[in-house]
Amino acid sequence: MSTTGSALRELHRIHKQLTDLRSRLDRGPKQVAASEGAVRRMELDAEQAKEAHKKARIASDEKQLQLKSREARIEDLKSKLNQASSNKEFQTLKDQIAADQQANSVLEDEILESLERIDILAAKVKKAEADLANAKTEGGKVKTRVDSEQAGLESELARVLSELKDAEGNLPSDYKQDYARVARVRGEEALAEVEGEVCGGCYQMLTPNMMNELYLAKPVFCKSCGALLYLAEGRGVGD
Numbered sequence: 001m002s003t004t005g006s007a008l009r010e011l012h013r014i015h016k017q018l019t020d021l022r023s024r025l026d027r028g029p030k031q032v033a034a035s036e037g038a039v040r041r042m043e044l045d046a047e048q049a050k051e052a053h054k055k056a057r058i059a060s061d062e063k064q065l066q067l068k069s070r071e072a073r074i075e076d077l078k079s080k081l082n083q084a085s086s087n088k089e090f091q092t093l094k095d096q097i098a099a100d101q102q103a104n105s106v107l108e109d110e111i112l113e114s115l116e117r118i119d120i121l122a123a124k125v126k127k128a129e130a131d132l133a134n135a136k137t138e139g140g141k142v143k144t145r146v147d148s149e150q151a152g153l154e155s156e157l158a159r160v161l162s163e164l165k166d167a168e169g170n171l172p173s174d175y176k177q178d179y180a181r182v183a184r185v186r187g188e189e190a191l192a193e194v195e196g197e198v199c200g201g202c203y204q205m206l207t208p209n210m211m212n213e214l215y216l217a218k219p220v221f222c223k224s225c226g227a228l229l230y231l232a233e234g235r236g237v238g239d
Contacts, residue, residue, distance in 0.1 A: 004217040007171045008230035011179070012191040014164045019188040021157045028146040028153070035139035042132040049128040053121040060114035067107050074100050175228075178219045182228055192227035201227040 077097045084090035171179055182190035192201030197211055204224035206214075213220045220229045 003170065004172050004175065005231050005233070007167065008175075008179075008191060008228070009193070009233060010167050011164070011171065011183075012188070012193065012230070014160060014167055015183070015188040015191060017160050018157070018164065021153055021160060025150065025153050025157065028150050032139075032143050032146050035135070035142040039132070039135045039139050042128070042135040046125070046128040046132045049121065049125045053118065053125050056114060056118050056121050060111060060118060063107055063111050063114060067104055067111065070100050070104050070107070074104070172217070175219050178221075179228060182221075182226065186227075189225075190228055192222060192225070192229055194229050194231050199225060199227060199229060201225045 074097055077093050077100070081090060081093045081097065084093060168176070168179070179190070189201065192199050194200060194206065194211075194214065197206050198204065199206060199222040201222060202225035204222055206220075206222070206229070210220050210223075210229075214229060214231055221227065222229055
């Protein structure tokens with residue numbers, strides 16, 4: 001009684017399980033890396049928001065100092081106005097005072113705008129810091145979950161690899177060399193179930209001769225994708 005079909009079916013099932021486990025093992029570190037990347041982006045956003053807020057405050061402080069300096073100069077010009085020795089000097093001082101007062105009026109408007117901008121930027125800093133804190137919290141949760149899952153997946157992978165070794169031992173000797181050659185490099189894709197008379201891996205139609213060899217439990221490879229073929233349960237000799 002041939003057990004070739006059942007042995008290949010079992011090996012394919014195990015290889016699929018291994019593919020899934022390895023994919024999940026690879027996905028965990030990628031999720032951690034993604035969360036760490038999000039934290040770095042939030043850190044950069046927070047730093048940029050703080051820098052913009054700092055620059056806006058410095059610029060506003062400079063304008064306020066400039067305003068105070070001009071106000072002091074206006075007061076000085078006013079005192080000189082009362083001591084003008086000629087109409088020409090009086091008019092010159094008066095024109096300078098008017099120019100400085102006009103400049104101060106513009107500067108006061110700019111200061112009000114800068115204070116409003118500082119409030120907006122302060123709100124952005126607060127939001128960026130909150131987003132960063134949330135990203136760090138979520139990142140910590142992701143790492144804790146992944147670390148916990150990885151241990152279980154590693155254990156399950158070891159168990160399935162042991163199961164694979166046992167299943168490979170059940171493979172007929174005339175299959176072992178061909179199976180080992182393709183399984184070593186292709187894993188799950190090394191095997192394909194025949195669906196009707198079609199390769200389940202690439203859907204290539206099989207020749208009558210290939211189908212006959214499968215029924216005779218001989219090693220048959222798909223001419224299109226190179227997978228080692230096996231018949232569905234109940235179709236092979238001895239199934």
